[in-house]
Amino acid sequence: MTSAQSIESSNDFVIKFANVNGSGSSSANELFARAVMRMGVPVAPRNIFPSNIQGLPTWYEVRVSEAGWLGARGGCDMMIAMNPQTWDRDVAAVDAGGYLFYDSTKPMPASKFRDDITVLGVPLTAMCNREYTDPRQRQLFKNVMYVGALIALLDMEFSVAEALIVDRYRGKDPLIQANVHALRLGYDYVRAHLPCPIGLTVRRADAVGDRIFIDGNSACGLGAVYGGATVAGWYPITPSTSVIESFTSYCRKFRTDPDSGHARYAAVQAEDELASIGMVIGAAWNGARAFTATSGPGISLMQEFFGLAYFAEIPAVIFDVQRGSPSTGMPTRTQQSDLLACAYASHGDTRHVLLFPENPYECFTFGALAFDLADRLQTPVFVLSDLDMGMNESLCKPFDWDDSRRYDRGKLMTYEDLEAGKDFGRYLDVDGDGIPYRTIPGTHPTKGAYFTRGTTRNAYAKYSEAGTDYVYNMERLRRKFDTAKALVPAPILKKAAQPTRIGVIYYGSTSPAMAEAGALLEADGIHVDTLRVCGFPFCDEIMQFIADHEQVFVVEQNESGQLRSLLINEGEIDPKKLVRVLHYDGSPITARFISGRIADALSDRKISPIRKVAS
Amino acid sequence: MTYLAKPKLLSADAPKNALGYTRRDYEGAISTLCAGCGHDSISASIVQACFDLDIEPHRVAKLSGIGCSSKTPDYFLGNSHGFNSVHGRMPSVLTGAALANRNLIYLGVSGDGDSASIGIGQFAHAMRRGVNMTYIVENNGVYGLTKGQFSATADKGSKSKKGVINSDNPIDLAALALQLGATYVARSFSGDKEQLVPLIKGALCHNGPALIDVLSPCVTFNNHGGSTRSYDYVRQHNEAVNRVEVILPRDPIETSYPPGSLRRVVQHDGSILHLRKLDIDYDPSDRIGAINHLQERQALGEIVTGLLYVDSSAQDMHSHLNTVEKPLNQLGDAYLCPGSKALDALNALLR
Numbered sequence: 001m002t003s004a005q006s007i008e009s010s011n012d013f014v015i016k017f018a019n020v021n022g023s024g025s026s027s028a029n030e031l032f033a034r035a036v037m038r039m040g041v042p043v044a045p046r047n048i049f050p051s052n053i054q055g056l057p058t059w060y061e062v063r064v065s066e067a068g069w070l071g072a073r074g075g076c077d078m079m080i081a082m083n084p085q086t087w088d089r090d091v092a093a094v095d096a097g098g099y100l101f102y103d104s105t106k107p108m109p110a111s112k113f114r115d116d117i118t119v120l121g122v123p124l125t126a127m128c129n130r131e132y133t134d135p136r137q138r139q140l141f142k143n144v145m146y147v148g149a150l151i152a153l154l155d156m157e158f159s160v161a162e163a164l165i166v167d168r169y170r171g172k173d174p175l176i177q178a179n180v181h182a183l184r185l186g187y188d189y190v191r192a193h194l195p196c197p198i199g200l201t202v203r204r205a206d207a208v209g210d211r212i213f214i215d216g217n218s219a220c221g222l223g224a225v226y227g228g229a230t231v232a233g234w235y236p237i238t239p240s241t242s243v244i245e246s247f248t249s250y251c252r253k254f255r256t257d258p259d260s261g262h263a264r265y266a267a268v269q270a271e272d273e274l275a276s277i278g279m280v281i282g283a284a285w286n287g288a289r290a291f292t293a294t295s296g297p298g299i300s301l302m303q304e305f306f307g308l309a310y311f312a313e314i315p316a317v318i319f320d321v322q323r324g325s326p327s328t329g330m331p332t333r334t335q336q337s338d339l340l341a342c343a344y345a346s347h348g349d350t351r352h353v354l355l356f357p358e359n360p361y362e363c364f365t366f367g368a369l370a371f372d373l374a375d376r377l378q379t380p381v382f383v384l385s386d387l388d389m390g391m392n393e394s395l396c397k398p399f400d401w402d403d404s405r406r407y408d409r410g411k412l413m414t415y416e417d418l419e420a421g422k423d424f425g426r427y428l429d430v431d432g433d434g435i436p437y438r439t440i441p442g443t444h445p446t447k448g449a450y451f452t453r454g455t456t457r458n459a460y461a462k463y464s465e466a467g468t469d470y471v472y473n474m475e476r477l478r479r480k481f482d483t484a485k486a487l488v489p490a491p492i493l494k495k496a497a498q499p500t501r502i503g504v505i506y507y508g509s510t511s512p513a514m515a516e517a518g519a520l521l522e523a524d525g526i527h528v529d530t531l532r533v534c535g536f537p538f539c540d541e542i543m544q545f546i547a548d549h550e551q552v553f554v555v556e557q558n559e560s561g562q563l564r565s566l567l568i569n570e571g572e573i574d575p576k577k578l579v580r581v582l583h584y585d586g587s588p589i590t591a592r593f594i595s596g597r598i599a600d601a602l603s604d605r606k607i608s609p610i611r612k613v614a615s
Numbered sequence: 616m617t618y619l620a621k622p623k624l625l626s627a628d629a630p631k632n633a634l635g636y637t638r639r640d641y642e643g644a645i646s647t648l649c650a651g652c653g654h655d656s657i658s659a660s661i662v663q664a665c666f667d668l669d670i671e672p673h674r675v676a677k678l679s680g681i682g683c684s685s686k687t688p689d690y691f692l693g694n695s696h697g698f699n700s701v702h703g704r705m706p707s708v709l710t711g712a713a714l715a716n717r718n719l720i721y722l723g724v725s726g727d728g729d730s731a732s733i734g735i736g737q738f739a740h741a742m743r744r745g746v747n748m749t750y751i752v753e754n755n756g757v758y759g760l761t762k763g764q765f766s767a768t769a770d771k772g773s774k775s776k777k778g779v780i781n782s783d784n785p786i787d788l789a790a791l792a793l794q795l796g797a798t799y800v801a802r803s804f805s806g807d808k809e810q811l812v813p814l815i816k817g818a819l820c821h822n823g824p825a826l827i828d829v830l831s832p833c834v835t836f837n838n839h840g841g842s843t844r845s846y847d848y849v850r851q852h853n854e855a856v857n858r859v860e861v862i863l864p865r866d867p868i869e870t871s872y873p874p875g876s877l878r879r880v881v882q883h884d885g886s887i888l889h890l891r892k893l894d895i896d897y898d899p900s901d902r903i904g905a906i907n908h909l910q911e912r913q914a915l916g917e918i919v920t921g922l923l924y925v926d927s928s929a930q931d932m933h934s935h936l937n938t939v940e941k942p943l944n945q946l947g948d949a950y951l952c953p954g955s956k957a958l959d960a961l962n963a964l965l966r
């Protein structure tokens with residue numbers, strides 16, 4: 001059933017694994033992705049998994065791209081169809097000319113295939129049943145076996161996958177032997193029975209460089225360790241839980257006192273999100289660096305406390321790994337839909353500092369930076385990641401750290417300052433930047449104590465309902481927010497190859513897809529300047545970018561265009577100028593989607609993107 | 616106006632404690648509560664207890680939720696940092712504070728509305744988590760600040776000021792704390808300073824979650840006939856299981872008590888609780904016995920006061936978490952940041 005025009009591609013294709021949740025396939029799938037990477041070819045894997053533990057369908061998609069495009073591409077050149085439940089869907093998902101790999105223990109009738117794709121059958125179950133007696137082993141090694149088969153089909157180096165297994169199970173020789181054996185069985189079967197390699201191949205390249213491969217949540221946890229966090233209050237929620245798991249495991253490694261074995265950190269699983277943010281606020285009030293990690297529903301629950309931390313001016317760091325919303329939404333799908341809920345969290349005139357990392361490297365750097373900003377500004381700081389970035393491993397720059405860097409603890413009034421007779425007014429704007437000085441409980445026996453509250457007060461923290469005190473405070477908070485503009489990471493501008501009147505604004509995990517979309521558009525003769533927003537409050541460059549372009553597309557992964565709303569609101573921008581490009585079905589946005597929408601919109605509006613260059 | 620400091624008109628011979636502080640050094644702003652509110656008597660007892668124990672005021676962190684009761688931390692220990700958080704959520708804020716610095720003394724003040732309704736979840740979890748704190752509930756059976764609605768501790772059948780009869784069952788916070796694993800549980804009455812002050816002292820010296828449920832009549836909304844939280848009602852139905860005295864290790868007084876009538880309980884910090892037994896059968900080290908005793912007496916319409924339970928070998932949250940001795944908020948960069956070398960090694964593992 002080989003089609004006439006099979007897809008031929010080396011180092012540039014998408015392969016998808018259709019599995020059943022709980023079948024232990026994820027480590028085998030990851031083994032495949034890493035093997036490609038070890039051959040020097042960039043990969044971008046993505047887990048597509050249901051909100052259940054066992055039994056429902058799950059997919060693992062690996063984009064292989066020597067060009068280095070790490071965003072989701074869409075489409076599928078090869079399907080490893082291991083889930084009978086989704087067979088029809090999976091067969092249909094293969095691009096014309098693509099490949100279908102299946103377990104041929106029970107051969108399928110021809111009617112179950114398509115005649116425009118290549119079908120590759122390996123009797124995996126039969127081979128496992130012959131080889132193993134234990135049902136769990138039969139299941140697990142079946143997965144390793146199909147990886148072995150793929151190594152042969154794609155003409156990859158067996159030794160690369162073998163070395164990965166040795167690395168993974170270092171010190172556990174029986175496990176190494178058993179896994180390599182299963183890998184070999186799959187490999188040998190294919191070499192003996194199927195024509196290989198197929199049209200898709202992986203050739204050794206040098207396109208990975210020194211990049212590392214890690215998921216955003218692990219990087220956030222590491223960022224919290226490097227940022228000096230000592231207290232975490234948290235409550236489990238997909239997709240943020242692994243931020244805390246990563247924090248605690250890095251802390252166990254780096255923050256266990258070598259002499260006493262005691263922990264230089266405390267991570268407490270709270271009873272709910274209210275308590276987790278309450279703990280963060282209590283700890284930060286008392287001078288520790290503290291954080292929580294959550295997702296949309298948790299953000300909703302924490303609102304009252306965000307208002308308190310904002311108004312009482314207490315540092316707090318919140319990692320929000322966004323998922324499909326509203327309500328419980330699509331817990332295991334990705335979105336960027338908490339932007340407004342975080343920017344204006346809580347009742348009244350609150351506004352919060354937001355950071356938008358684009359990949360694990362920035363999850364780490366922005367994660368660590370968030371603690372400096374929270375202390376400097378004495379306010380909550382949100383790091384907005386999402387499921388796509390948080391839970392999928394991704395190639396990124398290696399982590400680095402400047403050893404001369406010291407934590408910026410912000411304006412702390414010390415015992416010595418108080419002794420020296422410095423005037424301490426907890427809410428006094430001494431320096432004109434809106435940021436007051438604070439004291440940590442226990443600082444001085446007779447000076448510097450004050451009462452923290454969410455009710456209004458005067459500059460000396462005394463309860464006051466006087467309108468003038470309230471207005472002073474609100475104006476100072478506004479000044480402080482303006483100060484934050486210069487402290488959040490600056491936006492990143494990429495100029496098109498030619499002058500253009502079209503701009504595109506985007507943020508966060510849209511980044512890899514946007515980079516590729518820019519290239520696709522350019523190939524079509526459409527030139528756009530792009531600006532990646534890295535933080536909120538928005539600095540003047542962002543507003544200038546909008547002013548400098550006739551039409552600005554705002555690309556984001558939610559239904560209502562939340563970044564656009566925020567830009568309109570904060571920059572008092574004419575809404576007509578900002579065109580929505582919205583992707584929100586829960587899957588990661590793709591380059592094809594972005595470039596398609598922009599090209600369509602431009603042709604609809606008959607806007608020529610290219611400014612005539614004066615000759 | 617609460618921000619008026621109390622005039623410091625001191626007589627030269629005002630008694631001083633071992634730190635050289637007078638009682639005035641433990642006071643705060645002038646209370647704005649209704650004259651006669653039970654909560655003010657509790658504040659006075661806190662002042663007395665801290666004075667007696669020679670506690671440095673700045674080593675106390677006082678936290679509260681929202682309500683008349685939760686305003687009171689402003690009215691004592693003016694040299695301590697205070698935190699009036701949000702309604703019902705003081706326990707989590709206090710937990711976080713305690714995580715940050717294990718060396719301060721944590722005093723949580725709350726109301727029955729604050730703790731038994733909106734905050735019951737946080738109340739429960741702070742108790743079971745073993746937070747080292749003194750948690751005082753100023754229990755008046757009503758919502759004072761929102762003007763007289765029943766709270767969840769109001770007795771079934773009791774009457775509001777407006778004549779409404781409460782049809783819901785009450786929550787007994789002391790019984791609840793016992794079930795949840797609090798290691799020091801007491802009940803008292805705001806009008807009985809003689810009993811309350813030593814109970815607070817014992818709680819402050821205790822290493823673990825200490826709850827004191829203090830019946831504290833609301834003179835404005837819950838001090839009428841039909842209320843089971845009025846001064847008269849509580850006085851008539853109060854039965855004390857014991858009287859407590861707290862002796863600091865350096866204090867020689869312990870030898871002057873005749874043996875037999877006293878039970879000595881040595882707490883973690885070395886302080887000694889002397890329980891003067893009133894009820895000969897009452898054993899404050901028996902958690903289940905304490906729960907039973909509370910319920911039996913409640914069925915008879917009695918309010919049991921005194922130290923209901925103490926576990927002198929209690930361990931606090933920091934022991935469970937195995938945290939370092941040095942407060943987490945005092946660890947410098949060098950102790951916290953693994954540095955670039957560690958990152959290089961990590962990068963190598965991630966390829």
Ligand SMILES: Cc1ncc(C[n+]2csc(CCOP(=O)(O)OP(=O)(O)O)c2C)c(N)n1
Pocket residue numbers: 681682683684685702725726727728729730753755757758759760761766833
């Ligand atoms: C989220 C929230 N809901 C409601 C309120 C209104 N509120 C303020 S104090 C209070 C009740 C306080 O009662 P209690 O804790 O018993 O203290 P008391 O005033 O009786 O001392 C309520 C409901 C609030 N501040 N916050």
Ligand code: SF4
Pocket residue numbers: 647648649651652653654683684755759760832833834835836
């Ligand atoms: S309303 Fe009641 S609880 Fe509140 S201050 Fe007045 S007497 Fe006290």
